[in-house]
Ligand SMILES: CSC[C@H]1O[C@H](OP(=O)(O)O)[C@H](O)[C@@H]1O
């Protein structure tokens with residue numbers, strides 16, 4: 001099925017990262033190819049029912065892991081989920097541990113990000129309409145609460161909170177970079193949560209990450225420096241845990257409950273309505289319709 005117009009298909013979105021290209025236990029599965037004004041998402045979106053709740057699953061790198069972190073169309077991914085009716089996004093990501101106490105195999109629920117990416121489009125508001133959303137608290141605390149409960153129930157060694165530094169990649173860090181990030185006090189490192197989390201906020205979606213620690217990057221004195229092989233080996237052991245967390249958390253989420261994340265654009269749009277270009281209004285209609293009068297007369 002190909003879809004281009006807004007239809008409520010699922011209120012919960014799951015973005016699967018490295019090692020997570022599908023989810024177990026999905027019922028009534030359907031695949032949709034979503035077109036967006038920003039281009040094509042990483043893959044078809046898999047719609048289905050998990051624990052009684054309708055979910056939309058998207059493989060961030062595409063099935064078969066075809067797209068590198070810097071080439072992912074993050075805007076299309078977030079827009080596509082929004083267009084299906086998604087209100088809450090759970091992101092699953094492999095990360096390097098920047099602290100001794102976070103061991104490979106542990107689960108981290110980051111609550112802060114540092115964006116070191118260099119050449120990614122990180123806003124929907126790049127042309128014709130200017131908006132500045134608040135991002136002091138980039139993670140939805142209520143989704144993180146639910147993830148914490150699900151992670152603990154699944155028996156994960158879990159760390160609530162922490163800073164995820166997002167590097168450009170695709171090469172891993174040098175030791176000098178890795179040591180520098182440790183001095184900054186970061187907890188984990190990855191290559192994908194920026195600009196994903198920023199775009200989710202602009203799209204007024206709740207966003208929280210389940211980070212699976214796979215390695216100690218390259219700062220550790222006695223552990224081997226990170227390799228893809230080591231990451232995949234750790235993920236292989238832990239993907240079942242991630243799937244269990246998802247299965248437990250999804251029925252506990254309440255995507256329709258009021259949340260500040262769903263009002264992120266209120267008071268964020270600066271451009272005066274009579275100075276907004278018609279093309280920007282059309283392109284961003286799905287995001288701005290509650291705040292800006294469109295040709296259809298909606299507010
Ligand atoms: C294949 S290892 C490196 C790769 O894994 C992480 O991706 P994701 O967040 O999608 O799980 C990391 O950011 C790199 O893109």
Ligand SMILES: Nc1ncnc2[nH]cnc12
Pocket residue numbers: 094095096097167172173189190191214215216217218226231
């Ligand atoms: N050490 C690392 N650096 C960047 N991304 C990662 N993903 C998993 N491990 C990583």
